[in-house]
Amino acid sequence: xxxxxxxxxxxxxxxxxxxxxxxxxxxxxxxxxxxxxxxxxxxxxxxxxxxxxxxxxxxxxxxxxxxxxxxxxxxxxxxxxxxxxxxxxxxxxxxxxxxxxxxxxxxxxxxxxxxxxxxxxxxxxxxxxxxxxxxxxxxxxxxxxxxxxxxxxxxxxxx
Amino acid sequence: xxxxxxxxxxxxxxxxxxxxxxxxxxxxxxxxxxxxxxxxxxxxxxxxxxxxxxxxxxxxxxxxxxxxxxxxxxxxxxxxxxxxxxxxxxxxxxxxxxxxxxxxxxxxxxxxxxxxxxxxxxxxxxxxxxxxxxxxxxxxxxxxxxxxxxxxxxxxxxx
Numbered sequence: 001x002x003x004x005x006x007x008x009x010x011x012x013x014x015x016x017x018x019x020x021x022x023x024x025x026x027x028x029x030x031x032x033x034x035x036x037x038x039x040x041x042x043x044x045x046x047x048x049x050x051x052x053x054x055x056x057x058x059x060x061x062x063x064x065x066x067x068x069x070x071x072x073x074x075x076x077x078x079x080x081x082x083x084x085x086x087x088x089x090x091x092x093x094x095x096x097x098x099x100x101x102x103x104x105x106x107x108x109x110x111x112x113x114x115x116x117x118x119x120x121x122x123x124x125x126x127x128x129x130x131x132x133x134x135x136x137x138x139x140x141x142x143x144x145x146x147x148x149x150x151x152x153x154x155x156x157x158x159x
Numbered sequence: 160x161x162x163x164x165x166x167x168x169x170x171x172x173x174x175x176x177x178x179x180x181x182x183x184x185x186x187x188x189x190x191x192x193x194x195x196x197x198x199x200x201x202x203x204x205x206x207x208x209x210x211x212x213x214x215x216x217x218x219x220x221x222x223x224x225x226x227x228x229x230x231x232x233x234x235x236x237x238x239x240x241x242x243x244x245x246x247x248x249x250x251x252x253x254x255x256x257x258x259x260x261x262x263x264x265x266x267x268x269x270x271x272x273x274x275x276x277x278x279x280x281x282x283x284x285x286x287x288x289x290x291x292x293x294x295x296x297x298x299x300x301x302x303x304x305x306x307x308x309x310x311x312x313x314x315x316x317x318x
Contacts, residue, residue, distance in 0.1 A: 012259030
């Protein structure tokens with residue numbers, strides 16, 4: 001199955017990873033959440049080649065995650081901004097950062113997050129929208145929709 | 160810069176994505192959070208080739224994200240279980256799911272999450288560990304550590 005096929009699966013995780021489940025894409029997102037907007041910044045700070053970056057940026061733009069905006073007329077120069085869709089990837093990037101800090105770090109975290117409204121350094125956490133308690137894997141029970149369940153049963157038999 | 164170099168960066172997001180920032184790895188994680196444990200299940204449900212799956216599973220095992228356990232002696236057969244390190248990737252997978260549900264879905268979500276302790280269908284959300292309020296990208300201000308800031312300044316000049 002190719003990446004393009006993941007984008008057509010019923011599973012929305014499959015669709016999401018077919019769009020952003022790529023190391024260089026995550027590095028671009030990191031850079032944009034740190035305030036980076038220009039191709040040169042992305043290249044310098046991520047170490048990705050121009051060709052890799054260009055391909056990822058084009059895809060993110062085509063899918064509506066980022067947009068290109070001229071910041072100079074002569075010569076015409078562009079920068080990249082996140083759309084609302086892109087900004088909502090923040091939790092995905094932060095949860096990976098926190099996981100990396102805990103399991104792969106070798107000292108103080110390279111980036112702390114300050115919560116602007118309360119002013120404290122924060123460790124954002126996943127909490128239940130209904131009762132407000134923190135949630136981890138063992139607190140969650142997945143409940144499959146009928147179409148997804150049917151699709152999965154078919155896949156089980158098809159092999 | 161190759162993937163291996165990302166693993167050595169100061170940035171813990173870079174380290175995390177060098178380990179799990181890959182679409183098939185996310186599909187394996189999805190499958191394991193849905194209860195899958197066996198190679199055959201992964202192959203049937205994700206559509207990945209045996210070679211791709213095998214390479215990803217080996218890497219996840221070597222890095223401590225999953226472990227292999229014999230479930231049958233004759234013939235010897237193995238299944239894969241998540242370690243504590245692996246289970247803590249749950250927020251990263253759930254946030255991608257939620258993003259996919261909202262931005263890439265075309266109907267009801269394929270999977271609902273039930274919070275076992277309160278019994279409700281939940282939309283886990285990122286909240287501030289200090290004040291408890293929900294947090295999104297615009298609520299967060301990144302504060303760079305001195306070593307990371309120095310590294311980034313050097314990268315800015317080096318090009």
